Amino acid sequence: MRRMIVLGLGALLFVFPFYYMFIGSLQAEPDTTVTSVLPDPGNLTLGNYAEINEKVNLGTSLLNSGIFTGGVIACTVVFGVLAGYALARLRFRGRGAVFGIVLLVQVVPFQLLLIPLYVLIVRGYGLADSHLGVILPFAINTTAVFVFRQFFLQLPNELFDAAHVDGAGELRVMWSVALPLVRPALLTVVLLTFIGPWNEFLWPFLITKQADMQPLAVSLANYISNVAGRAANPYGALLAGACVLAAPVIGLFIAFQRHFVSTDIGTGVKG
Amino acid sequence: MTGLRAARMPSLLGRHPVGLLLTAPYVVFVAVVFAYPLGFAVWMSFHDYFFAAPGATVERPFVGLENYAAVLGDPAVRRAFLNVAIFLVINVPLTVAIALVLAVALNGAIRGRTFLRVAFYVPYVTASVAVVGVWLFLFSREGLVNQVLGPLAPDPSWLVNEALAMPVIAVFVAWKQSGFFILLYLAALQNVPRELYEAASVDGAGRARSFWSVTVPALRPATVLVVVLATITGANLFTEPYLLTNGGGPNGASASPVLLMYQRGVEQGLPDVAAAIGVLLVIGVVALSLLNRRLLEAR
Numbered sequence: 001m002r003r004m005i006v007l008g009l010g011a012l013l014f015v016f017p018f019y020y021m022f023i024g025s026l027q028a029e030p031d032t033t034v035t036s037v038l039p040d041p042g043n044l045t046l047g048n049y050a051e052i053n054e055k056v057n058l059g060t061s062l063l064n065s066g067i068f069t070g071g072v073i074a075c076t077v078v079f080g081v082l083a084g085y086a087l088a089r090l091r092f093r094g095r096g097a098v099f100g101i102v103l104l105v106q107v108v109p110f111q112l113l114l115i116p117l118y119v120l121i122v123r124g125y126g127l128a129d130s131h132l133g134v135i136l137p138f139a140i141n142t143t144a145v146f147v148f149r150q151f152f153l154q155l156p157n158e159l160f161d162a163a164h165v166d167g168a169g170e171l172r173v174m175w176s177v178a179l180p181l182v183r184p185a186l187l188t189v190v191l192l193t194f195i196g197p198w199n200e201f202l203w204p205f206l207i208t209k210q211a212d213m214q215p216l217a218v219s220l221a222n223y224i225s226n227v228a229g230r231a232a233n234p235y236g237a238l239l240a241g242a243c244v245l246a247a248p249v250i251g252l253f254i255a256f257q258r259h260f261v262s263t264d265i266g267t268g269v270k271g
Numbered sequence: 272m273t274g275l276r277a278a279r280m281p282s283l284l285g286r287h288p289v290g291l292l293l294t295a296p297y298v299v300f301v302a303v304v305f306a307y308p309l310g311f312a313v314w315m316s317f318h319d320y321f322f323a324a325p326g327a328t329v330e331r332p333f334v335g336l337e338n339y340a341a342v343l344g345d346p347a348v349r350r351a352f353l354n355v356a357i358f359l360v361i362n363v364p365l366t367v368a369i370a371l372v373l374a375v376a377l378n379g380a381i382r383g384r385t386f387l388r389v390a391f392y393v394p395y396v397t398a399s400v401a402v403v404g405v406w407l408f409l410f411s412r413e414g415l416v417n418q419v420l421g422p423l424a425p426d427p428s429w430l431v432n433e434a435l436a437m438p439v440i441a442v443f444v445a446w447k448q449s450g451f452f453i454l455l456y457l458a459a460l461q462n463v464p465r466e467l468y469e470a471a472s473v474d475g476a477g478r479a480r481s482f483w484s485v486t487v488p489a490l491r492p493a494t495v496l497v498v499v500l501a502t503i504t505g506a507n508l509f510t511e512p513y514l515l516t517n518g519g520g521p522n523g524a525s526a527s528p529v530l531l532m533y534q535r536g537v538e539q540g541l542p543d544v545a546a547a548i549g550v551l552l553v554i555g556v557v558a559l560s561l562l563n564r565r566l567l568e569a570r
Contacts, residue, residue: 006376007383010369011390014450018393020415021405032413083297092290093283098298105305111507111529112553115536115545116308116315123322140300170289199398201510202529206537217400224404224514235408242404246397253396257389 021246025049025239048236049244055237056219057211058244064208065198065215067131072197073190075139080189081182083140084148085174089160102149105142113137118206129210138197144189151185152178188259191252198249216245312546320543338547348548351519351526352555354437355506358527359559361441363501367494369449374456375486392450399447399510406443406515430516436525440511448504452497459493460486495567499560506556509533528552 020037027036028045052058086092087099117137127133155178163173201217208214214222220241284291316338323329342348377387394402409415410429417424425432429439467489471481487494508527512519519526528548536545 003376003379006372007380007387010373010376011387013446014394015390017402017405017409018397020409021401024405024408032408032411032415032418034415034418036415079296079300082293086287086290086293090285090287090290090293092285092287094294095285095290098294101298101301105301108305108309109503109507109553109556111532112312112549113305113308114529115532115542115549116311117304118537119315119322119542120308120311137304139304140297142301145297170287195396199396199400201398201400202533206533217398220404221400221510221514224400224407225517235404235411238404239408242401246401249396249398250393253393254389257385257392 018246018250021239021242024235025243027236030235045236048240051237052220052223052241052244056216056223056241058216058241060212061214061216061219062244064131064213065217068134068200068204068215069194069197071131071135072138072141073193075135076141076144076193077186077189079140080144080148081174081179081186083145085152085178087145088149088152089174089178090170102142102145106146114202114206122207127207129208129213131213133207134204134213134215135197137203138200141193141196144193147185147189148182151182155181187256191256191259194252195249216241220245312549315543316546316550318543320546322540322542334543338543339551341544342547342551347523347526348528348531350523351528351531352551354519354523354525355508355527357437358441358444358508359502359505361438362445362505363498365442365445366449366452366501367497369445370452370456370497371487371490371494373449374453374460375482377453378457378460388454391453394447395450397447400514402447403443403511403514406439410439427521431521433521433524436516436521440508440515440525443511443515444505444508448501452501455497456490456493459490463489491567495564498563498567502559502563503556506552 023036023039024030025048026039026044026046028043028047031040031043083098083102087095087102121133121136122128125133127136159177159181160173163177168176199217200215201221204215205218205221208218211219211222220238223241224238317333317335318331319334319337320331321329373391377384377391380387407430410417412428412431414428417428425435429435463486467485468481471485476484507529509529512525512527512530513533516525519530529552532545532548532552535548536542
């Protein structure tokens with residue numbers, strides 16, 4: 001009994017802000033009284049969504065978020081599969097060194113890289129306000145390399161021997177034998193990789209100063225820090241934007257919730 | 272000639288030279304995005320580095336520890352490091368407590384496990400920028416929290432109160448990240464041998480007693496991991512002070528070192544000073560992680 005009270009209270013504390021975010025995004029007049037917890041039918045509107053769309057252009061922002069996220073996922077999967085496969089199944093000079101790098105990179109903290117990456121990418125390579133500049137530091141995810149390596153290691157050796165006897169080359173074996181078998185890993189990596197760039201704020205915020213290049217997290221943050229104070233119903237529009245930003249991830253998470261396993265959650269986090 | 276080379280290549284490059292090709296993108300990426308910037312950061316922090324017009328060759332003289340002296344002599348930076356210490360003192364124990372209690376409760380729950388897992392995990396997968404929005408709403412002067420508290424509401428309100436701004440951020444981050452650590456504890460709980468609980472109950476231990484004498488010690492390795500990861504996340508704090516307290520306010524009471532790195536390095540054009548803050552921050556985090564591990568594992 002006490003267990004259910006603790007769990008129920010915990011769930012309420014975790015979920016309530018999301019419920020309140022949604023209710024708040026529909027309020028015509030900002031209402032913060034205790035009764036505002038229940039929606040007031042006379043005070044409901046979709047106007048806040050129109051308002052935020054006018055201020056930050058949701059279409060462009062969502063497109064930029066999509067390009068950023070899609071680019072990161074594509075690079076993470078392609079380069080992760082290649083490197084993971086090589087590390088798990090191939091014998092080549094320098095394999096130990098590459099694996100050492102994989103382990104080392106995981107302990108390098110991003111704070112230390114922030115300023116030099118900014119200097120290099122913005123000042124050095126001139127990639128400010130470009131999709132490439134936003135994607136670049138996230139393009140290869142070491143955790144994904146690691147996850148793919150683990151999955152390829154688990155495949156039985158006989159499979160590969162049989163393919164080699166049939167005369168298939170290494171690339172062909174990877175493409176037609178190994179890859180179809182690690183499809184579950186592929187889904188997990190895609191789902192977990194999605195969260196990182198979609199939610200990422202600091203790096204795209206540094207790189208994109210032009211409004212039409214900003215992903216939604218950045219344009220919404222700029223709205224919060226610059227515009228909100230002067231709007232008629234600042235919280236309504238802000239919460240409407242927050243709902244638009246949160247909805248895709250929450251939807252994906254609920255739909256695929258059993259694929260989010262504790263052991264490889266770290267992939268979604270820049271580390 | 273080609274035949275000879277093909278025959279000799281494998282012994283030189285290993286049995287599957289194609290592996291080099293497959294790992295090449297990763298190695299190049301690590302060199303460009305990790306290794307070079309890492310060295311660059313340390314180099315920058317010992318030189319007088321400033322932004323110059325593109326193509327211009329400028330001298331960037333070695334200045335020894337000058338940048339570090341500037342950083343340590345800057346009250347705003349010292350304040351930011353103090354703030355992150357306050358943050359960690361509140362955030363880390365709170366995160367451990369929430370995650371541990373809810374994971375243990377969830378582990379024994381029979382009904383509604385899927386719903387509860389989703390509920391606890393949703394804040395973790397949602398963008399900080401989005402949930403910061405609703406916390407701003409909840410903790411504003413006229414917000415729901417103050418409405419519920421009535422006359423007990425703090426004055427000045429939470430986010431503009433020098434004493435409360437950092438604690439609110441610490442609670443916010445604990446709330447947001449606990450879901451991840453609940454799952455981590457949940458996985459660790461599966462490895463606690465049942466016999467330990469049986470032995471405890473034979474010895475007459477109640478639920479509370481076996482929580483403290485069996486569960487908590489058995490989960491110590493997981494707790495070390497939670498503490499280290501939460502410390503690293505806390506040291507990276509940027510979005511919350513930037514948005515929730517309007518750029519680390521009031522009066523820098525919630526500024527974090529990474530926020531200072533942004534202000535000094537990008538806004539004020541002092542990347543060398545910002546790099547020095549970064550180096551000091553990383554040294555601090557590494558030292559703290561080692562200390563935590565030693566303290567928690569020693570007992």
